Structure formats: C-alpha cells, structure tokens
Amino acid sequence: MKTIEFESQRVSLWYFRLALVLFILQVIMGLWLSINYAFTLPQELVNVFPFSTAREIHTNTLVAWMLLGFMGGTYYILPPECDRELYSTKIAYLQLIIFVAAAVTAVIGFLFGWTRGKPLLEIPFPLNALIVVAALLFIANVAMTIIKAKVKTALQWMLLGGVTFLALMYLFGMPFYRNLNTDYYYWWWVIHLWVEGAWEIVTASIMAYIIMRVTGVERQVVEKWLYVETGLFLFTGIVGTGHHYYWIGAPDYWLWWGGIFSALEPLPIVLMVVDTWMHVRERRNPIVNPLTWYYIVGLAIYHLVGAGLWGFMHTLPPVNRYTHGSQITVSHGHLAFFGAYALLNLTIFYFAMPRLKGITKYHDTAGRWGFWITTIAMFTLGLVFGIAGILQTYLERFLDIGYSTAQQTMMLWFRIAFGVGLVFLGGVLTTIWHLFTLKPSDKQAAEEVVVTPAANI
Ligand code: HEM
Ligand code: HEM
Ligand SMILES: [Fe+2]
Numbered sequence: 001m002k003t004i005e006f007e008s009q010r011v012s013l014w015y016f017r018l019a020l021v022l023f024i025l026q027v028i029m030g031l032w033l034s035i036n037y038a039f040t041l042p043q044e045l046v047n048v049f050p051f052s053t054a055r056e057i058h059t060n061t062l063v064a065w066m067l068l069g070f071m072g073g074t075y076y077i078l079p080p081e082c083d084r085e086l087y088s089t090k091i092a093y094l095q096l097i098i099f100v101a102a103a104v105t106a107v108i109g110f111l112f113g114w115t116r117g118k119p120l121l122e123i124p125f126p127l128n129a130l131i132v133v134a135a136l137l138f139i140a141n142v143a144m145t146i147i148k149a150k151v152k153t154a155l156q157w158m159l160l161g162g163v164t165f166l167a168l169m170y171l172f173g174m175p176f177y178r179n180l181n182t183d184y185y186y187w188w189w190v191i192h193l194w195v196e197g198a199w200e201i202v203t204a205s206i207m208a209y210i211i212m213r214v215t216g217v218e219r220q221v222v223e224k225w226l227y228v229e230t231g232l233f234l235f236t237g238i239v240g241t242g243h244h245y246y247w248i249g250a251p252d253y254w255l256w257w258g259g260i261f262s263a264l265e266p267l268p269i270v271l272m273v274v275d276t277w278m279h280v281r282e283r284r285n286p287i288v289n290p291l292t293w294y295y296i297v298g299l300a301i302y303h304l305v306g307a308g309l310w311g312f313m314h315t316l317p318p319v320n321r322y323t324h325g326s327q328i329t330v331s332h333g334h335l336a337f338f339g340a341y342a343l344l345n346l347t348i349f350y351f352a353m354p355r356l357k358g359i360t361k362y363h364d365t366a367g368r369w370g371f372w373i374t375t376i377a378m379f380t381l382g383l384v385f386g387i388a389g390i391l392q393t394y395l396e397r398f399l400d401i402g403y404s405t406a407q408q409t410m411m412l413w414f415r416i417a418f419g420v421g422l423v424f425l426g427g428v429l430t431t432i433w434h435l436f437t438l439k440p441s442d443k444q445a446a447e448e449v450v451v452t453p454a455a456n457i
Contacts, residue, residue: 003355006079008086015072022065029058037414069345082149095137102130135167162201181249196237215283232268266308276300291364299343306335327389335382366434373427388413
C-alpha cells in the first residue's frame with residue numbers, strides 16, 4: 001500500500017537522518033560540558049578543548065538539528081497540503097548540501113578557534129552567508145510550491161509566514177555592533193523572537209497538520225485554533241522580548257512592558273495543550289501507532305512545563321534580578337528546548353519516517369523505552385540544574401559569596417547531572433536506533449485492509 005501521496009516528500013528523509021546524527025553529537029558535547037563543571041580538569045586538556053568550544057558545538061548543533069527538522073517537516077507536509085509535488089526537489093537537495101556543508105565546516109572551525117564568540121550564533125560571517133543562501137533557496141521553494149498549489153489553505157500561509165519570519169530574524173544577528181549593549185539588544189531578536197515567536201508559529205502549523213491527519217478532526221476546527229494561537233504568540237512574544245532587556249542598559253520601561261507581556265506568554269502555550277487535548281478526545285480515527293500519540297501529548301505537556309511554567313518562574317523583574325544568567329536559566333533552557341522543539345522534531349520523525357519507509361504499523365517496544373527514558377531523564381536533568389541554580393543564586397546573589405567558592409558547592413550537582421546525562425544519552429540512542437531501523441509489526445498486513453492512509457499515524 002502507498003503510504004505517502006507524493007514522491008517529492010521523500011526529500012525530507014535525509015533532513016531527518018542528518019538531524020538525528022547531529023542530535024547525538026549535541027548530547028555527547030553536553031556530557032562533556034557537565035564534566036567540566038563537575039571536576040577540575042588538567043589545564044593541558046582545557047587548553048586543547050576548552051569549555052567554550054564544547055559549548056559552541058553543543059548549542060550550534062542543537063540549532064542546526066532543530067532547523068533541519070523544521071525544514072524536512074515542511075517539505076514532508078507541503079505536497080499533500082498543496083495537492084502537488086514540491087516545486088523543485090533539486091533545490092531541496094542543493095539547499096540541504098549547502099546547509100550541512102556550512103554546519104560541518106562550522107564544527108571543525110570551532111575546534112580551531114574559528115568563531116565569532118556570540119553565544120548560540122558563533123558561526124563566522126562566510127558560513128553565515130552560506131546559511132542565508134540555503135534559507136533563501138528553502139523559502140523560494142516553499143513559496144513557489146504554495147503559489148502553484150491548486151488548493152489554498154490558511155495552514156500553508158502560516159507555515160510560509162513562520163519560516164520567513166524565522167529567516168528574517170537571523171539577519172539581525174549577523175552584523176557585529178560596536179556597542180555591546182546594542183549587540184545584545186539585537187541578539188535577542190534572533191534568540192527570543194525565534195523560540196518565542198517564529199518557531200512557535202512553525203510548531204503550531206506543523207502540529208495543526210499532524211493533528212488533523214492523525215485524529216481526522218475537521219480542518220476548520222484545527223485552523224480556528226491555529227489563528228488564535230498564532231495571533232496570541234505574536235501579541236505576547238514580540239513585546240515579551242523585553243524580559244531580556246531588564247539589565248542590558250535598555251530603557252527602564254522594559255521592566256514593565258517585558259514583565260507584563262512575557263508573563264502572558266504561557267497563555268498561547270496553555271491553549272495549545274487544550275487544543276491538542278480536545279482533538280485527541282474528539283478524534284475520529286482509531287489509534288494505530290500509540291507511540292506517535294505519546295509524542296503528540298508529551299510535546300503539548302512538556303512544552304507547557306519547560307517553556308510556560310519554567311519560563312514564567314523567572315520572567316518577572318523582581319525574580320529575574322536574582323536568577324539572571326544562573327543555572328536556573330540553564331534549567332529552563334533545557335526543559336524548554338527539549339519540551340517544545342526536540343519533542344516537536346521527534347513527533348515529526350515518528351509521524352513521517354514510518355510512512356516514508358512504507359510502514360503503516362510499526363513495532364514500537366524500543367521506541368517506547370526511548371520515549372520514557374529521554375523524557376524522564378531530561379526532566380531530572382532540568383531539576384538537577386535547577387537545584388544547582390538555586391544554590392548558586394542563594395550563595396552568589398543573596399550571600400554575596402564569590403563565584404568560584406559558590407561553584408565548588410555546585411560540583412556535586414553537576415556530577416549527578418553527568419550521571420543523569422548518561423541515562424539520557426542511552427534513551428536518545430535507543431530512540432534513534434528505533435527510528436533508523438523501523439520494522440512493520442505483524443499486524444500491519446491485516447490492518448492494511450481496513451485502514452485508509454489518512455487514518456494511519
Ligand atoms: C519554547 C520556548 C522557549 C525556549 C526554547 C526558551 C529557551 C531559553 C533559553 C535557551 C534561554 C537562555 C538564553 C541565554 O541567556 O543564553 C532563555 C532565557 C529566558 N527565558 Fe526562555 N525559552 C522559551 C520560552 C520562554 C517563555 C514562554 C518565557 C516566559 C514566560 C521565558 C522566559 C525566559 C527568561 C525570563 C529568560 C532569561 C533568563 C535570564 O535572565 O537569565 N522563556 N530561554
Ligand atoms: C546529556 C545531556 C545534556 C547535558 C549533560 C547538558 C549539559 C549542558 C551544560 C553543562 C551546559 C552549559 C551551561 C552553562 O553554560 O552554564 C549546556 C548548555 C545548553 N544546553 Fe545542554 N546538555 C544536555 C543536553 C541538551 C539537550 C538535549 C538540549 C536541547 C534539546 C540542550 C540544550 C542546551 C542549551 C539551549 C544550552 C544553553 C543554555 C543557556 O545558555 O542558558 N542540552 N548543556
Ligand atoms: Fe525570551
């Protein structure tokens with residue numbers, strides 16, 4: 001039985017595979033970072049492979065695999081959504097090659113100190129230029145596919161709007177502003193307006209599509225939520241950028257504007273959970289692959305906890321004054337990135353990869369282990385970072401104890417983080433192994449008779 005409607009959807013498979021490889025590299029670097037905090041390493045080692053290099057690789061591979069997942073996901077859902085093949089599969093592969101070549105060169109460059117030193121956006125200008133070329137090719141390909149589509153849907157335009165917004169914001173991080181305050185001001189246009197703006201819109205659009213396909217709930221119902229969520233994300237997220245302007249020399253009014261609007265940011269995330277929950281309850285299709293459901297529901301809940309709850313905890317100025325830039329921020333960074341975007345990508349992979357391999361129902365034992373181990377281990381890791389952060393905040397900011405002394409007391413928690421991180425790596429490897437070796441379950445043949453393609457998940 002045919003499990004994908006259009007041949008050009010196949011381009012997404014390579015995006016997913018490469019994303020998963022980068023995910024492994026990212027996690028290994030994370031483990032190395034925690035060792036740096038947990039033990040005093042010999043200076044010779046630090047000279048060769050400094051913490052800053054490992055952190056660059058950890059965070060840049062993170063951004064790269066997220067973007068690969070979003071682009072692959074977009075290429076996977078566009079053909080059925082537009083009822084036509086992609087405008088060009090050649091462009092899609094060319095863009096992938098350029099992007100991956102830039103990413104690999106960047107990682108090698110970091111090892112030799114070729115870096116701009118701007119956190120999360122360390123890659124040097126020539127490589128940035130390549131990323132821009134890849135992004136332009138991507139947007140042109142998506143736009144042309146939509147323009148030439150026989151059917152027009154709100155979802156297509158939301159998705160195009162989201163990825164264009166994403167690419168535009170990247171441009172603000174490319175120049176170096178002579179004044180460091182100005183530099184940070186615009187740095188947040190990338191970081192904050194990505195994760196709390198453009199990426200949320202991409203997430204809402206992709207999830208609207210997946211939920212529609214998986215549950216069989218009507219398009220009008222799903223799209224109604226999409227409008228509300230997108231509107232609210234923009235309303236709260238854009239002015240909410242101010243929660244990063246409290247202490248960088250920006251005008252005082254940001255304390256109020258940033259505080260109030262960012263405190264409202266969890267609202268659209270709550271709506272997403274309600275929305276997902278209603279669709280799951282009112283679904284018309286039978287559950288074929290329970291694991292895909294785990295990911296959909298897991299994403300909704302984890303997104304709310306990591307981004308909404310953990311973000312809310314330190315967003316008001318009187319709290320942020322003490323927690324700013326501490327391990328509490330790191331705790332939120334991990335839970336939010338994992339809960340919202342790693343799980344979004346894994347949801348896309350679990351939705352698309354079986355179909356790309358012609359599988360309607362897959363064996364999921366290993367996948368279930370992977371799901372539970374990674375989600376629980378990351379939550380524990382978030383708590384461990386959080387405890388280290390509370391200690392750090394108390395010692396450094398309340399008792400005014402020096403950084404290095406405070407750091408000593410945090411070492412124990414980073415040793416624990418390393419142990420939990422190893423478990424997390426185990427879960428990630430299990431999940432990735434499962435995704436790479438998906439096998440049809442024995443029941444597939446029997447189910448094929450009754451299940452229509454739209455009903456498979
Ligand atoms: C999925 C969405 C989100 C992701 C991926 C995310 C991720 C991050 C990351 C990585 C940082 C650290 C940046 C740095 O200084 O290096 C950060 C900072 C911050 N986030 Fe989020 N975040 C998300 C949503 C939210 C929401 C909804 C809120 C508020 C309700 C929030 C509040 C904050 C605050 C206040 C900081 C600054 C912490 C400080 O002063 O050190 N975040 N976020
Ligand atoms: C074995 C698992 C992992 C460990 C042990 C780990 C550890 C670390 C450490 C020690 C840092 C440096 C914090 C600092 O500079 O003080 C870091 C940064 C970061 N990691 Fe991880 N990490 C892991 C997995 C992940 C995953 C899966 C994600 C995302 C899905 C992630 C996202 C981030 C982000 C966004 C930052 C920057 C945080 C900030 O600037 O506040 N990490 N990680
Ligand atoms: Fe933010």
